[in-house]
Amino acid sequence: MAELLTYILPAPVMLLATNRRSTGVGVRPREDRIEITSDFTPSAALMIATATLIVGIVREVMTWPSYGLDELARRGIPVISGFQPMPHTSRKGWLARFDCYPKNPFACDIDSEPWNTERHGQRSLRAIAGQTVRHFWRSIGRMADPYTFRLIGSVVRGGSPSLLDLEDRPPEYEHVGRLCAWDGLFPPAQLGRSRYERVVIRAVSGQPLRMDGRTLRPxxxxxxxxxxxxxxxxxxxxxxxxxxxxRLEDWERA
Incomplete structure (x- = not known):
């Protein structure tokens, strides 16, 4: 599955988490988890969006009957022509490094510079990321709070800036502890809990669930x-x- 994810994740992760000095996006399989390696971003909102997108995509791919690369064509997921992942530089896994592509994706114009794809003609990096995200949109939405869900969609559509829209890496990377703003990023009116979080809250609080005529107590x-x-x-x-x-709505009404 790690190799398959190396073809799926990089384009959307690049838009949400990387910058002009980034070098790659990696996938490392472990016994009980998958590790995704990418740049730390000093934007809390983009960090949350990146993690949400990754979890949403990975959870859906886990349900596929096969992890072969032929799933990419069967499901209409765009692949950049000439892309070939390399073994990860640290531990076992795969890496989509800048030199695994015909040109450096971290240095390109993400909107106007065309990339040849294997089955979808020429597309910009943002368009490739957008098509990938749309395929997993429902799975991502199941993981996301409303603000993060809108932010992911806005970045891949071009409504909100990606760090790759900037000419260089932001100065926050040089002084993360001092310049990174963690408070006040989410106005209360925009905050909302994801459906997963709401399920866990009901369980932790011990609220009974009525299901099929039975009462179940977490x-x-x-x-x-x-x-x-x-x-x-x-x-x-x-x-x-x-x-x-x-069954969340019924549980919350109980």
Whole structure:
């Protein structure tokens, strides 16, 4: 799966997280997780947006029946012609470094400079990122709070600036501790909790869930992806958070 993700993630991650001095986006598989390597960004909003996009895409790819590269063509995901990932420079994995492309994507004009793709003609880097994001839009939306969801869409459409729109890396990178602004980025009117977060809040608070005529009481977590419920007869049932999202409105009305 790591190699497949190296063809999917770089373009949108470049727009959300990288800058003119960046060198690559990597994917490193681990026993119980996938690590994505990219530049730290001093913008809290863009950092949250990048993490949300990555998790949304990875979670959907995990459901695919195959992790072969032929899935890219079958699902209509754009691939830059001539792109060939290299082994990651640190630990096992794959790296989409600047020299894995016909030209440096971190130095190009992301709107006007054309890239040849394998099946979709010539497109700008922003258009390639946008087409990729649209394919995973619902999965990303399931992970995102409303503000972050709008920000991702705005950056890939060009409504909000990418750091690659700037001529050089912002000065915040040189003095992150002093210049990075973490407070006041999210006006209260724009804040909203993601559906995943709302499910976990209900579980942690112990709020019972009525489902199929039964009352289930949350009593714990199973890993990071499922809630443990206790039935009326004291037996236990484990339900994935993905499945609970469909019942969130009923749970919140209870």
């Amino acid at each position: 009593v714990g977590m199973s890993g990071w992806s499922a809630i443990v419920f206790q039935r009326d007869d004291a037996s236990r049932e484990v339900i994935a958070i993905d499945d609970l999202i469909e």
